[in-house]
Amino acid sequence: MRLKTSIWVAAYLRRCQTEGVFGAIRKKGAEEAGAVFVKVALMDGNAMLYAPAPQTVYDDSRPAERLFVPMAQQPVSEPSIEERLTKELRFDPDAWIVETEDRAGRHFLDLAKS
Numbered sequence: 001m002r003l004k005t006s007i008w009v010a011a012y013l014r015r016c017q018t019e020g021v022f023g024a025i026r027k028k029g030a031e032e033a034g035a036v037f038v039k040v041a042l043m044d045g046n047a048m049l050y051a052p053a054p055q056t057v058y059d060d061s062r063p064a065e066r067l068f069v070p071m072a073q074q075p076v077s078e079p080s081i082e083e084r085l086t087k088e089l090r091f092d093p094d095a096w097i098v099e100t101e102d103r104a105g106r107h108f109l110d111l112a113k114s
Helices: 005-018 078-091
Strands: 022-027 036-041 047-053 068-070 096-101
Touching: 005 022, 005 036, 005 096, 036 078, 047 078
Parallel strands: 036 096
Antiparallel strands: 022 096, 036 047, 047 068
């Protein structure tokens, strides 16, 4: 059984905090099952964006964990990421946006295998 999104986000932010990484909810989405986008700001004008992995990466129909995929293989400018997030929110207004700041780019997410 998958955790409610609000609980998952709270646990994720706690994990960031224990690692010394600042994190905050920029946009709160649906409590039960909203999609989560994680922006990792690198503090140099660039960032990485992680999105929910597509259903095709899961073995069964009701995945228990949340997997993510990077939206780009290299850091991109923050305005580019903001543009992408605006489009995602137009498509899914129930989505969450979580932002962290870490010069090393640590994300603490489970990534889908490519």
